[in-house]
Amino acid sequence: MTEKEKNDFFYVCSLIEYIARQTKNRRGVIVKALGKDGIEKHLYDAEVNHCLSFEQVSDEVIEQYEIQNGDFDTITECKYTVPGFMEIGKLYSIMIEDCAPSGKEVDELLKIFSSFISDKISDFQTDIYYQNTSYLECSYRAGYLLD
Numbered sequence: 001m002t003e004k005e006k007n008d009f010f011y012v013c014s015l016i017e018y019i020a021r022q023t024k025n026r027r028g029v030i031v032k033a034l035g036k037d038g039i040e041k042h043l044y045d046a047e048v049n050h051c052l053s054f055e056q057v058s059d060e061v062i063e064q065y066e067i068q069n070g071d072f073d074t075i076t077e078c079k080y081t082v083p084g085f086m087e088i089g090k091l092y093s094i095m096i097e098d099c100a101p102s103g104k105e106v107d108e109l110l111k112i113f114s115s116f117i118s119d120k121i122s123d124f125q126t127d128i129y130y131q132n133t134s135y136l137e138c139s140y141r142a143g144y145l146l147d
Contacts, residue, residue, distance in 0.1 A: 001097055001105065008046035009096055009105065012039065014089025016113060018054045019061055020122075021085060025070035027122065028114035033065045039106050054085070078124045087129075088121065094133050095140065115140060 001009070016034075020027045031039065042049070042061075049057050061067070075082050092112060100108035112118065117140040120128045128136070128145075139145045 001102075004047070005043075005105070006093065006097060007050075008043045009109070010086075010089055010093040011046040011050050012042050012089075013092035013096070013109070014086045015042065015049075015054065015057060015061070017085040017088045017092070019058050019067065020072075021075060022058055023062060023067050023069050024073045025067070026072045027118045029070060029072075030067065031110050031113040033067050034061070036106055036110060038065065039109060043106070072122075074122050074124050080124060082124045083129055091121065091129070091133065091136070095137055098133070098137055099140065112140060116143070120145060 016027055016030050019025075020030050023030070034042070092109075095112055096105055096108050099112065117136060120126070120139075121136070135146065
């Protein structure tokens with residue numbers, strides 16, 4: 001992956017996390033709504049859209065893809081410091097870079113955000129987010145959290 005592609009994936013992963021928090025949805029709900037074509041469109045637009053606020057782009061995506069509010073709120077009741085949406089976006093972009101075969105990064109993004117590991121990362125009442133990226137990647141590949 002080129003540096004530009006890495007930055008684009010970081011942006012799109014952060015945008016997905018931001019939209020999921022705004023709409024109180026699982027991250028898999030957001031990537032399902034966008035679909036592969038939508039993800040590819042936002043990767044293409046990332047270089048321009050990163051100059052806009054996440055709020056503006058998020059509002060446009062929510063409206064365009066008719067994303068409804070959900071009930072997956074992992075922030076309101078959290079008693080610990082919640083990592084920023086860009087920190088989580090960076091984590092996802094690293095996982096995609098490390099796990100995806102060359103040319104299959106969008107497919108891997110869809111898989112990771114739709115997998116069990118995404119809900120685990122989003123549970124800010126636990127320490128999963130703070131675990132080593134290699135542990136998260138191995139757990140993702142195994143299909144369960146490793147001991």
